[in-house]
Amino acid sequence: MEPKVETVYSALKFLHVIAFVFMSIPLFNLIVVNERLQLGSSFNYYADRYMENIISRGATRCFTFQGTVLLTGVLMLIAGPLGIAVLWTNWVLLAKTVVLFALMGLLSYVHLGLQPKIEALLAEVDPEATAPSDLPARLKPYRVRRKRLATLCLFLVIVTIVLGLQVYSRFDPVLTVVLVALAALFAWRANKTLLRFGWI
Numbered sequence: 001m002e003p004k005v006e007t008v009y010s011a012l013k014f015l016h017v018i019a020f021v022f023m024s025i026p027l028f029n030l031i032v033v034n035e036r037l038q039l040g041s042s043f044n045y046y047a048d049r050y051m052e053n054i055i056s057r058g059a060t061r062c063f064t065f066q067g068t069v070l071l072t073g074v075l076m077l078i079a080g081p082l083g084i085a086v087l088w089t090n091w092v093l094l095a096k097t098v099v100l101f102a103l104m105g106l107l108s109y110v111h112l113g114l115q116p117k118i119e120a121l122l123a124e125v126d127p128e129a130t131a132p133s134d135l136p137a138r139l140k141p142y143r144v145r146r147k148r149l150a151t152l153c154l155f156l157v158i159v160t161i162v163l164g165l166q167v168y169s170r171f172d173p174v175l176t177v178v179l180v181a182l183a184a185l186f187a188w189r190a191n192k193t194l195l196r197f198g199w200i
């Protein structure tokens with residue numbers, strides 16, 4: 001690569017890495033949701049509104065980070081030694097791209113399908129009055145599904161990082177399998193616990 005192209009490539013790689021680091025939003029949303037559960041299951045307008053704002057706005061941020069990962073990934077292929085056509089022959093790149101589109105689809109479903117239903121239920125509530133007693137039960141199915149999907153997204157993000165590190169040279173397949181299994185374990189733990197010590 002020419003020195004100037006190499007500089008552009010390095011800048012793209014930096015953007016690629018920082019954008020997928022910021023795609024860890026499902027992890028932090030799961031922590032926010034589990035923290036909310038610590039307050040009890042009864043409806044609390046301000047706590048619930050605060051949580052929904054974080055989740056809903058987080059989706060918009062995540063779309064931007066996903067778009068940045070896709071754009072920088074494609075530009076790195078065009079600018080770098082591999083060329084864009086390698087997408088069809090390098091299974092790691094193809095798998096990363098497919099998983100990224102799956103993540104975009106899942107986020108679109110959560111943000112455009114589930115979130116408006118939750119927002120509609122919250123819009124019925126007068127913050128100063130007592131909320132209807134059946135509100136938590138009506139919110140629950142959407143929130144449960146959203147939490148499951150956030151767990152799946154977290155797992156997929158970690159899997160794409162495992163794959164991302166293998167664009168130029170492959171890990172021992174056993175290591176890939178072990179890391180994917182650990183990704184599943186971590187995502188499951190993030191769903192069930194507060195991860196008070198980071199990994200556990």
Ligand code: HEM
Nearest residue numbers: 013020069070073074076077096097100160161164165167
């Ligand atoms: C969620 C989706 C993605 C994640 C998490 C991800 C993650 C990663 C990671 C961890 C690296 C290694 C960086 C390094 O070695 O320093 C990487 C490199 C790379 N990624 Fe992605 N990636 C994703 C999507 C894509 C897509 C869609 C493309 C292209 C269409 C792409 C193209 C590349 C290329 C060309 C490199 C090599 C950079 C280099 O080492 O020179 N990535 N990615």
